[in-house]
Amino acid sequence: MQSSPNMLTKACILITLVFESKSSRAKGIAFHPKRPWILVSLHSSTIQLWDYRMGTLIDRFEEHDGPVRGINFHSTQPLFVSGGDDYKIKVWSYQTRRCLFTLNGHLDYVRTVFFHHELPWILSSSDDQTIRIWNWQNRSLICTMTGHNHYVMCAQFHPKEDLIVSASLDQSVRVWDISGLRKKHSAPTSFTFEDQMTRANPSQADMFGNTDAVVKFVLEGHDRGVNWVSFHPTLPLIVSAGDDRLVKLWRMSDTKAWEVDTCRGHFQNASACLFHPHQDLILSVGEDKTIRVWDLNKRTSVQSFKRDQDRFWVIAAHPEINLFAAGHDSGVMVFKLERERPASAIYQNQLFYITKEKHVKSYDFTKDSESPPILSLRKLGAAWVPPRTLSYNPAERAILVTSPTDSGIYELINLPRDATGAVEPTNMKRGQGTSAIFVARNRFAVFNQSSETVEIKDLSNSTTKTLKPPTGTTDIYFGGTGCLLFITPTSVVLFDIQVKKQLKELSVNGVKYVVWSNDGHYAALLSKHNVTIVTKSLEQVSTLHETIRIKSATWDDAGVLLYSTLNHVKYSLLNGDNGIVRTLDQTVYLVRVKGRNVYCLDRSAKPKVLEIDPTEYRFKLALVKRNYDEMLQIIKNSSLVGQSIIAYLQKKGYSEIALQFVQDPQTRFELAIECGNLDVATDMAKELDRPKLWSRLGVEALAHGNHQTVEMTYQKQRLFDKLSFLYLSTGDQEKLSRMAKIAEHRGDFTSRFQNAIYRGDVEDRIQMFKEVDLYPLAYLTAKTNGLAEEAEAILKTCGLTEDQLKLPQVGETLQTPRPIVPTFKSNWPVKAAGHSSFEKALMGEVSIGDEAAGENGYDHEGDETGTAARESLEDEEEGAAGWDMGDEINVEDDNGFVTVDSAEAGAASSEADLWARNSPLAADHVAAGSFDSAMQLLNRQVGAVNFSPLKERFLDIYKASKTYLPATSGLPPLVNYVRRTTEETDSRKLLPIIPRDLETLVSVDLQEGYAAMRSNKLEDGVKIFKRILHTLLVNTVSSEAEVEQAKKIIATAREYILAMSIELHRRSLPTDNPESLKRSLELSAYFTIPKLEVAHRQLALMAAMKYSFANKNFSSALSFANRMLANGGSPKLLDQASYNLSLLSAKKTKVQCERSPQDKIDTEFDLFAEFEICAASLTPIYGGSPSVSDPYTGAKYHEEYKGSVCRISDITEIGAPASGLRLFVSSVN
Template identity: 40%
Template sequence: AGHDGGMLVFKLERERPALAVHGNSLFYVKDRFLRQLDFGSSRDVAVMQLRRHGCPGPRIPETQPKIRPKIPTNALFPPQRASNLENSTYDLYTIPKDADSQNPDAPEGKRSSGLTAVWVARNRFAVLDRMHSILIKNLKNEITKKVPVPNCDEIFYAGTGNLLLRDSDSITLFDVQQKRTLASVKISKVKYVIWSADMSHVALLAKHAILICNRKLESLCQIHENIRVKSGAWDESGVFIYTTSNHIKYAVTSGDHGIIRTLDLPIYVTRVKGNNVYCLDRECRPRVLTIDPTEFRFKLALINRKYDEVLHMVRNAKLVGQSIIAYLQRKGYPEVALHFVKDEKTRFSLALECGNIEIALEAAKALDDKGCWEKLGEVALLQGNHQVVEMCYQRTKNFDRLSFLYLITGNLEKLRKMMKIAEIRKDMSGHYQNALYLGDVAERVRILRNCGQKSLAFLTAATHGLDEEAESLRESFDPEKETIPAVDPEARLLQPPAPVLPLDTNWPLLTVSKGFFEGSIAGKGKGGALAADIDIDAVGTEGWGEDAELQLDEDGFVDAGEGFGEEGTGKGQEEGGGWEVEEDLDLPPELDVPAGPAGAAEDGFFVPPTKGTSPAQVWCNNSQLPVDHILAGSFETAMRLLHDQVGVTNFGPYKQLFLQTFSRGRTTFQALPSLPAMYGYPHRNWKEAGVKNALPAVGLKLNDLIQRLQLCYQLTTAGKFEEAVEKFRLILLSVPLLVVDNKQEIAEAQQLVAICREYIVGLSMEIERKKLPKETLEQQKRICEMAAYFTHSNLQPVHMILVLRTALNLFFKLKNFKSAATFARRLLELGPKPEVAQQTRKILAACEKNPVDSHQLNYDQHNPFDICAASYRPIYRGKAVEKCPLSGACYSPEFRGQICRVTTVTEIGKDVLGLRISPLQFR
C-alpha cells in the first residue's frame, strides 16, 4: 500500500505457527492437523484433524493455543480475533486417546464466541468476551462464573486460578477465585507471556521489548530490541532464550543479555535443553539448532557464586575477549579475568584494580613502560609497599620522590647515595635538598659556595658553628664592593630528627582469607610468590661482592679499565676452573676475522648510524588520503592522489588550501634560547600510533564545512550570488581534504558535494541570465528558459520559493500562462508567506482563464533532464552526457576534456578512482 514515506507491506496470512508445549511433547497445527512431536524420540504424528472454519481467513490468535496442563485430553483453539469482534470465536476439542496417525479422526468441537480463551484449572477455562468480561466455563462449555474487567483487552495464562490481564499500559496478576488484583507491572502492548517450568519467573514479550518478572510480578530486568521479538523459552538453568528476526539471544534475570548466534530465517522457539534449541520455522517444520551456552552459563555461575564452575570454564572454555573482561570488571571480579588474560597490559590494569601488587609488578617488568611504573608506584604507596614504590621511582628516575621516600622510611644510607647521584647529575637543587634531609651542614656550605652564593654560605657556616669555613668565606669578600651579612645572634641550629627505628619492611596489612580465585592462582604458581618476597636490598652481598657497586667519577661514568683489580682488565684474575672454557678449538684457516673495535679505531674506520624515518614520511607511507600528504609537506604526491582520485588538473585554486593545511600539520616550540625551534607532530591516532603507524591530526572537520554551508545559504537568501558561488566552491574544493571515520560521514560529505554543485550551477546560471539583453523576443525566451531550468535545481525551500516566483513572473509576462500556472501551483505547495501566497493565487486564477502558452520554448517540465553547467541547456534523459569526476556536474559531450565550470580544477569526463576521504574506502 502507498504511504507518504514509501510503501507498506501487509501479510495476507499469519506466518507464526500455533504451538504449545506439554511435558516432553510439542503440540502444533500444520495443514489443518493437530500434530504431536516427542522431544525425546523425535516422533512426529498427527493427532487429529481440525474442522474448517466458516469465516474467511481464520487464523491462530496472538496467544498460543493452551493445551491442558495436566492430562492432554482437551485443547482450546481460539482463532485470531477478527476486525469485527462479533466474529471472534474459539473451539474446544477433546483429543482422541488412540489416534490413528495415518488417518486421524476429525472430532466435533464446541465453538463459542470470545476474544481469547485460556485454562485456569484442570476442568475450567476462562474466556474474554467482547464485552470485556471474563467468563469461567467448564468442559461442557457452560458458564460457571462471570468476572467483569472493564479495562482488559487480553488475558494470558498465569497458573491455576490466576490470569494475567493486559490493558493499554500494564499487565495485572488477577486471582479469579477471589476476584482481586494481586500485582501489577508497567509494560505496554504485551503480545506473548512465557512462564518458566517451575512458574517462578515469567517473560512478557512486547513488539520490541522483553520484561522479566518473578512470580509476584516484580520487575527483574527489561530489555529493548531494535527489531521484533519473535518467541522465547526458558532454559533449564533459568536463562531466558529468545529470538528476533535474525538472532538467537539470551537474557539472565540479573539484566545481562547478549547474542548466542545469528539466524538465516526467523524461527519460533519451543524448548531449550542443553546445547539444543527446539523450534518451528515458518513452514511449521520442527528443527533442532545447536548453540554455545558457555557465555550465559559463565555469567549465571558468577551470579550464583558457583566459583568452581566459573574456574572450570575459565580454564577450559574459550572465554578470552574484551567483552568478557569488561563484564568481569563491571561486576567486581577483576581477579577472575586476571586468571586467564594473557595480554600484559590488560593483566597490569586488572592487577591494579584488584590490588594484586605481585602480578602488577610482573606485568610492569614485562611492559617496562614509564606510565605503568608510575601507576604501580601510586597503588603500592597506598598499600604501604615501599619496596615496590622504591623500585618504581628508580625505574622512572623520579629522584625527588625517591629521596623523600628514603627520608620518611629513615634510610639515611640510601639518602646519602641519592645526594651523591644528584651531585653527579649536576642537580644543585636536588643536591641541596638531600643535604637538608641529612642535616649535612658542611655539604650545604660547599654547595652554596660552588653556586656563587657566598652570603648564604657564610651565614650557614657561621650560624651552625663552622668557624673555619666562616672565616675562609669572610676573607673572600671584597670590602669595597661586597657587604658581609650580619649573623643573627638568636639563630639556632635546626637539624632533622634522627630516625629511631628505620623502616625496613612494608607496612603491615590485615590478614584476610584469600578468595576462591586468589587461592587457585596462588596454588598454581607458588614459585612466583616466593620470588616476590625476596628483599631487594638483600641482593648484592656475599657472592656478588663489590662488583655490583660502580665507582663513579664526577660525571657519573666509570672507566672501562677500573673496578677489575689494580691491573685493569688485561691483568685481572684469570677465569676460575669452574668455567669450562676451551681455547684450543680446531677452526678452519679461512675464517680470518679482523681485529675488534681497537683495530677498527686504529684504521680510522667509522660506521655512521642509520638515518631514521621522519614523522612526515611515516604519514605518507601509512595513508593514501591527499590531506595526509599535504600535512606531511609532500605536495607532489598529494597532487598525484587528487589527480587520480577526483581528476584535478588545475591546481592553482588549491594553492591557498594546501598552504593553510600544511601550516596545521606541526607545532613549533622554543627549547633553549639561541637555538632553532623544534617541531612537534600531532597525531590523530596518538593512542595506538607507535613509531610506524602514525597519522597526522587533521584540523578541518566535516562539521566545519557544514557550518560554512549555513553562511552560503544566508548569502544566497540576501541575493549576493557571486559571493555565494565563491563560498560554495571553496567548500566543494575542501571536501577532498577531509578525513572521516565512518560510512555515515562519507555519505554526508558526498551529500555536501551534491548541495554545492546544485547551488553553483543554479546561481551561475542566474548570474548569466541577468547579464543577457532583453530587446528581442528570442532573448526574452532564452531568459525564461534559464529561469525555468533553475526551478529544477535541488535547493532549500526558502530559495526554491524565490526561484519559482522569478520564473512565475517572467512566464506570466511572456504570456505562457500554462507553464506559469504550473510554477504557481509548485510555489503554493511550498507554503510561502501569506502575502506571497495571495498574489500567487491571483496570478494562478488569471492563468487558468487562458491556460495556453503563447511561445514555444526549449523546456519540457515532464521530461527529466540535467542542466549543462557550461551551456545552461537541458540534457534530457537518454542523451549522451559527460560528468565532472568531483562535483558530478553534467555537460554535453563537446565539453569533454575541458576544465569543469563548477570546480574550476577538474577535467570533465576524466576516468578516476573516486572521492577518497576515509581509510574505510581502501579496505
C-alpha cells in the same frame, strides 16, 4: 484487536502487513527466493531493491527509459531481468549492481519477463503481440511465438512442465507447448533428420506443421482483454484476470482445457491474479483498489482488503514462505495471509503443537522424537484459518484450542491416551471466546473481547465465575497459580481469580505474548520491539528494546531468557544484559532450551533443533551469581575471549576477571591498574616501558603503600627529588646517602642540599655551601650546629673575624625526623583481598588458609606497633573465615549422609506457635490455640470482657486451622496447619487460615441479615447481625481497603441490631395503658432513626406511619409519610409492586393527615432534634448531653451504662479504654 493498520481484517484470514514502501506506481514485483528482498519496477523507470524485513531500500537501478513493467529474480544466480516501455529487456547483476546486457527485439512495450526455473531462458510478452523466449547465456532470441492478435499482457512458464500460458487483450488465454524447443536446445547426442530440419529452419513451422512452440489450447471466456494469467504450482489449473472484472479458473487435461468457474467481485478491471502456493486459495488484485482472496474449491470470496486511494496493478507470491506483495499506485505492500505462528504448549518434556494440516502432534524433548498425529482439528474454525493458541492440561490430558474464526471460538478436547493417528475428536466442548487458557487443573478462563468478560469455566464447560477485565483488554494469559494476566494495549494487569481482585498493574505497551519461566518465578512480556521481564507478582525486573521485531521467547532452566527476533536468537539475563546467541536464516518460534539445543517450531510448524553456544550467557550468568567455579569451568573449557566480554566485565566492575582474558599488554596494564593488581601492572609496565605508564603505576603504588614499586617507578623516571623524599619517609638512610652521592655526582647542588637536610648531615651541607662559595651560609650553618672549629675555618678562609659579622638570632640545630619503623624493609601491609576467590581458583590456589600474611614484613619482625598487631589480627580472622567456609561444607555433607544423633533431636515449636509469634492479630492467636493472648489482645483493642459469646467462633477458628493426615497405622494422624496463603513457606511469614472471611460475611451473612429484616424475622435478624459482629471481631482481612469495608459492616450491623431491638421491644410492650402506648409510639418513631438501607428504612417508616395513624397521631404520621416519599429512591430490595404500593399508601396517608395535622398523644419524639439512641435504655441521647460509646461497635449509651457490657456486641465493655480493633497488618514480619 490492535488499532494499528497492520491487522487489516477482523475475522477469518488475517492479512498482516509486513512492509510497505512509498514510491510512484509499482508495475512489477519480484521476490528473491532466499533473501528478504523484493524488486519493484516502477512506472517512473526506476527499479528498486528493498529489504522488506528491515524495511530499507538497498539499491536503485535506473537505466530503463520509461515505465518498467516486467521484473523477475533468477532462482539461483545473482541475476534479475527487467522489461520496459523502451522495448528493452535488461539482465542485471545485483552483485555488481550493473546491467549486464540488453536484449533487443521487441517492437513495442515489454509487459512481463520471467526466467525459466532451470533452463537459461527468459520469457517475455509484449505489446507487439508476440511472446519471445531468449537464451540469456548466449544472449540470443531463440523463439518467437505469434498468434495473439492484440497486446500480450502476460506470459509465464509452467513451474514444471514444458508449457507456457499467455494472456492477451484479444480476450484469449493461450497455452503453448514448448517441448519441441526444449528438445532442440537440450544438447542432442545425435542428429536426426528431423532435428536437422528444425535446426535449419529456426522458429518456423516445418513441413509437418511442427514448430518449437505450438499453441496447445486457446481459452476463450473473458469478454474483455485479459491482463494476467498463472499456472497452479501443482494442479493442472490456470487462473486469469481480465478487464471484464472477472477472475476465471480454467482446468486442463492432456487433450483439452475448459473453463471451470468465475470469481465475481471486482468492480473494476482485474489486474493480476495467482494461486496461493500452498493453500487452496486464489488471490487477485484490481483497479477497484482491492486485494481479493477466493476459495479455490468454492470460488467464493473469502476476504477482501481495500486501499483508499491506490489501484492495484500487480501481485506476486513468495515461492516458499507465506508472503505476498501487491503493487499499487503509490508503492508496494508486502503481507502475510495467515498466522504463521504455530499454536503450541509445553508440559515438562513434551511439546504439543498444531501442524499446518491442523493435526495435533507432540514432540518429546528427551527422545527428540515427533509423535504421529494425535488428533485432527480439521473442523475447528474455517478451513484456511489455523488455530491461534493451544493450552494443555496435564492432569486431564486435555487441550484448549482457540481459533479466530467467527470472532473467536474455543474448543476443549481430551487427547486420546495414545496417538493412533489423526482422529477426529470426540466429546469436545466448545464456545465463543477470543482467548482460552487453563488456569488450574480443572478450570479454564475464556476471554470474550466483544463482551469484555472473562469467564472461569470448569471442565464440563459451565461457567463458575465471571470476571470483568479492565476495559480495552485484548488478551489474557496465565498469571501464576490462581491468577490471570490481562493484556491491554498499554498495560498488563495481574488479577486474582479467587478474590476477584486486581493485584497489580504494570504499564507496558503493546504486549503480545507472555512467556513464563520454568520455575514460574518470572515471566517475559513480549511486545513488538520490547521484552519486559517481570516477577510473578508483576514487579518489573528489566526491560530491553530491539529494533527488529521480536517473535518468541523461552526460558533456560537457569533463568536466562532466550528470545528470537526475525533474524537472531538472543539472550537476556534477569538484569537486562543481553546479547546475540546466533543468527537465524528464517523465522522460528522458540519453545525450549536444553543445554546446547534450542527447540523451536518453524513457520511450517515443524519442530527444529538449533544448536547454540550458551557459553557467553552462562558465563555472564555465573558472573552475576558470583559462581566463580562455573566461570572458571567455562574459561578453561571454552575459548571465551574477545573485546565484548572484556568490555562487559570492565563495565560491570569485574576488571580483575577481565584481566584473565587479556593478552594485549596495554589493556592488561589498564585493567591491572583498575583493579589494583600491581604485580601485573608492573610486569606490563616493564614490557612497555613508557614514562607515562610508570608515572601512573607510581601514583597507584603510592596509594597502595607499595613503596618498593614506587621506588622502582621513580628510578625509572629519574625522579631524584621524589626518590629522596620517599627514602626519607620510609626511613631508608642508606639509600638516602646514596642519593646524596648521586646528587654529588650529578653536580646538582639543590638536590645535594636537600639530601643533606634529609639526612641531617651538617658537614655535607657546609661542604656544599663552601663549594658553591656561599660562605656566609656555610658559616652560619656551622655556627648554628655548634661546629665552632669549622666556623672559624670558614671565617679564616674568607678573611673575616667574628666581630665583623652581624649574625641573626641563631635557631636550634635542625633535627631530622627519625622513622620509628623501618618501613623501607617491606611494603605497607595490604589486606590480602587483591586475590578474588575467582583468581585464586584460576591460579589453582585451592587452600585458602595458605596466604596468611607471611610476606608483609611486620609479622616476622615482631614489631609491636598497634597497626601491625591489628593488621595481623585481621589476617588471622581472614584465615579463620576461610577455614570456616570449608568446615561448613563438611558439616552439611555429614548431615546429608549420617543420621542425626539424638543430641540434636527433641521437640520444637509447632507452626501454630509461629502464628502467634508472626501476627499481632487476635484471630491468628486464636488459630494458634493461644486463647489467653487472643483475649488479652481483644481486651486491649476493643475492651472485650464477656467472651462466652465468642466461644464458638474461637473454637471454629481453632478447628479450621488444622487437618489430620493419616500416616503410620497405630499412631494418631499427623497434624498439619492450614495456611492463609498457600504459596508462603517462609516460617516468619506463615499465618493461619481464618474461616468466614470478609467476602463470605458480605455475600452470605449480611444478606441473611437483610433477608431477616425484610421478612420481619427480627429475632433471627438480631442473632445474625450479632453473629456478624462476633465473626468480624475475631478475623483478619487482606488490605486496608478491606479494613474500611469491615468497619462499615460493623456499623451496619450495629444499626440493624439497634433498630431491631427497638422494634422488638415495642412489640413486647402492652398497649392497653396510655403510658406504654406513648412509649410504644416513641419506639416506633425511634425505629426509623438507625441508618438502615433505604428500602428497610422505608419499612420502618411505613410501620411507624401506620402505627401513628392508627393511634391518630396524624402529625407524626404525616412526617413519616413525608420522609417516606422523600426517600422515594430506587426500590432495590423490595419488588417493584409492593414498593409502589407502600409509596402509594404513604401518599394516601399524607393526604389524610394533612387535613388535621395534630397528634392525639404527645410523645417525646422530636422530629427536628438531633439525637442518637441509647442502645440500652432505647431512649434518645440529645446532642450535647453526656454519653459513652462502645469501643467495638461504636454504639452510644447514656452515661450511667458505662462499664457494663455492650447490648449490641454482648462482648465489649461500654466506655472501656481501647486501642481499636486490628484486622490487618500491612507487612507482617
